[in-house]
Amino acid sequence: MAHRSGRHFLQIPGPTNVPDRILRAMDRPTIDHRGPDFAALGREALDGIKTIFKTQQPVVIYPASGTGAWEAAIVNTLSPGDRVLMFETGHFATLWRNLAERFGIHCDFVPGDWRHGVDPAAVEARLAEDRGHTIKAVMAVHNETSTGVASRIPLIRNAIDAAGHPALLLVDTISSLGSIDYRHDEWGVDVTVSGSQKGLMLPPGLSFNAISEKAMAASRSNRMPRSYWDWADMAGPNRAGFFPYTPATNLLYGLVEAIDMLHEEGLDAVFARHDRHAEATRRAVTGWGLEVLALDPAEYSSSLTAVLLPDGHDADRLRRIILDRFDMSLGAGLGKLAGRVFRIGHLGDFNDLTLAGTLSGVEMGLELAGIPHRKGGARAAMDALQGGAAAQAERTAATVA
Ligand SMILES: *Cc1c(COP(=O)(O)O)cnc(C)c1O
Numbered sequence: 009m010a011h012r013s014g015r016h017f018l019q020i021p022g023p024t025n026v027p028d029r030i031l032r033a034m035d036r037p038t039i040d041h042r043g044p045d046f047a048a049l050g051r052e053a054l055d056g057i058k059t060i061f062k063t064q065q066p067v068v069i070y071p072a073s074g075t076g077a078w079e080a081a082i083v084n085t086l087s088p089g090d091r092v093l094m095f096e097t098g099h100f101a102t103l104w105r106n107l108a109e110r111f112g113i114h115c116d117f118v119p120g121d122w123r124h125g126v127d128p129a130a131v132e133a134r135l136a137e138d139r140g141h142t143i144k145a146v147m148a149v150h151n152e153t154s155t156g157v158a159s160r161i162p163l164i165r166n167a168i169d170a171a172g173h174p175a176l177l178l179v180d181t182i183s184s185l186g187s188i189d190y191r192h193d194e195w196g197v198d199v200t201v202s203g204s205q206k207g208l209m210l211p212p213g214l215s216f217n218a219i220s221e222k223a224m225a226a227s228r229s230n231r232m233p234r235s236y237w238d239w240a241d242m243a244g245p246n247r248a249g250f251f252p253y254t255p256a257t258n259l260l261y262g263l264v265e266a267i268d269m270l271h272e273e274g275l276d277a278v279f280a281r282h283d284r285h286a287e288a289t290r291r292a293v294t295g296w297g298l299e300v301l302a303l304d305p306a307e308y309s310s311s312l313t314a315v316l317l318p319d320g321h322d323a324d325r326l327r328r329i330i331l332d333r334f335d336m337s338l339g340a341g342l343g344k345l346a347g348r349v350f351r352i353g354h355l356g357d358f359n360d361l362t363l364a365g366t367l368s369g370v371e372m373g374l375e376l377a378g379i380p381h382r383k384g385g386a387r388a389a390m391d392a393l394q395g396g397a398a399a400q401a402e403r404t405a406a407t408v409a
Contacts, residue, residue: 017336019366021153021312022183022206024356026262030209033265034258041254050249053260056267060185060208060275061200061218063192068217068242069263071256074182074203077215078104079111080237081178081199085223087231088112090144093134093175095127096120099154099342104147104180111232116143122345125152125159125307128167135171145176145198151184153206154342156314156351157302158188165196176223182206182215186270187282187311187355198223207311209269209356210262282310285354285363288389289313292367295385296374301349311355312339316348321379323350330373336366360393 018025039045057067070076086092091114094105098120105115118130126148135143146168151158161179168175176198181190185200186207192200197220204214219227219239227239235241241252270278286308293300293315301314317323324347327338339351352370354363367386374381 012335014335017334017362017366017369019353020337020339021351021353021355022203023212024206024209024353025358025362026211027209027269027357029269030262030265034211034262036258036261038257041251041257046257047249049257049260049264050246050251050255052249053263053267054246054249056264057216058218060267060270061192061202061216062190062194063200063218065193065221066219066224066239066243066246068219068239068246069251069255069260070215070217070237071213071254071259072215073212074180074201074205074215075103075107076237077182077201077203077217078107078180080215080217080234080239081201082108082111082113083232083234083237084217084219084227084239085176085178085199085230086111086113086144086226090114091116091142092145092147093131093143094118094147095125095130095159096122097125097149097155097157097159098122098152099345100152100180100182101149102343104149108147115147122152122155122343123157123301123303125157125304126164128160128163131164132167132171135168135173135175138173141174143173143175145178147178147180149180150190151181151188151309151311153183153312153339153351154314154345155301156309156312157304157307158184158309159307161190161197162195169196176226183311183355184309185216186266186278188309189275189279192218192220196220198226204259204263207355208263208266210259210266213256214259214263279310281358282355284393285358285360286310286313288363288392289352289354289367291392292370292385292389295388296371296381298381298385301345312351312353314339314341314345314349314351317350318380321377322347326350326373326377326379329377330369333376334369334372336369338370364390364393 200218204210205212299316341349
């Protein structure tokens with residue numbers, strides 16, 4: 009293959025661009041994971057990641073993709089034959105449901121249009137009907153990466169409480185952690201699932217379960233065979249900074265660096281940056297005269313935007329043209345959205361000019377692909393970014409004065 013100069017634009021909603029600082033942090037000899045030096049690294053990673061989940065409770069780290077942590081959340085808390093409540097928010101909710109079913113879990117899967125998040129009123133109504141408390145868990149995807157819709161987890165928590173129902177709350181934050189505000193303890197989540205390769209800016213290969221006391225108690229009495237994923241096997245070694253099997257040592261170096269970077273910027277500033285880039289992206293989409301897939305502004309995702317193409321136009325062909333001409337990868341439409349949408353990832357290691365470049369590439373691609381649109385969407389986004397930056401400069405000046 010011919011060499012392509014310049015940097016590839018990896019604007020899919022995960023894996024995301026890995027910052028040089030993280031690459032350098034991982035560029036080290038792999039050490040003995042049972043030796044004395046490892047314990048400090050292990051403890052730093054295990055303690056540090058809690059600050060990102062906003063929890064004081066244990067977080068387990070697996071050398072696995074996010075799917076592994078999905079499975080871990082289920083096998084540690086549920087038993088074959090258990091009933092759970094889930095919502096068809098998109099492709100990832102569907103995959104998690106399919107995985108649960110393979111373990112003999114009965115999923116009440118509330119149908120959805122793939123343009124909305126979990127409806128808190130439906131959670132309350134379903135749980136209120138379940139007077140015998142046969143539903144053991146509510147399982148929700150915080151940020152549905154296939155649609156760019158973010159469900160409101162605090163409202164789901166409130167709905168469970170309003171129904172006076174004891175179900176566990178299991179939440180997938182694989183594409184939101186480190187990009188969109190999330191609070192494991194404050195929101196009363198029992199298991200939070202996440203992964204390394206999206207907001208945490210790491211390569212794929214680590215995933216997480218943050219575990220409440222209630223979930224830990226469930227894990228002591230549930231009946232599901234498990235071995236690799238067993239929380240109980242992690243607890244002892246983790247206390248001293250070790251793991252029951254070989255951890256992904258070099259990814260842990262990267263994780264510690266990523267946590268430092270997020271705190272240096274400040275988590276609130278990180279979330280505000282993602283909000284601002286998402287807003288500018290939506291201005292570009294409406295500027296082009298195209299449609300944002302998410303329908304409810306209260307549920308817009310700040311980590312990605314899914315863009316619906318006019319009928320009869322193939323989003324995969326557009327993506328191919330953009331990849332060939334501008335060396336940029338955009339997210340494909342998944343499941344029933346295949347060919348209908350493309351997804352712009354604006355999460356992780358990202359700044360105003362990365363977004364401006366990304367949107368310029370999309371705008372040029374729309375023209376080359378002959379997709380009906382108005383010119384100037386990228387300009388509309390630049391106006392938003394510029395305004396945001398001017399306002400920021402004014403605030404800084406005011407603070408200094
Ligand atoms: C990426 C993603 C997954 C899948 O994670 P893998 O690391 O590919 O196993 C699951 N859920 C959501 C919301 C995701 O964005």
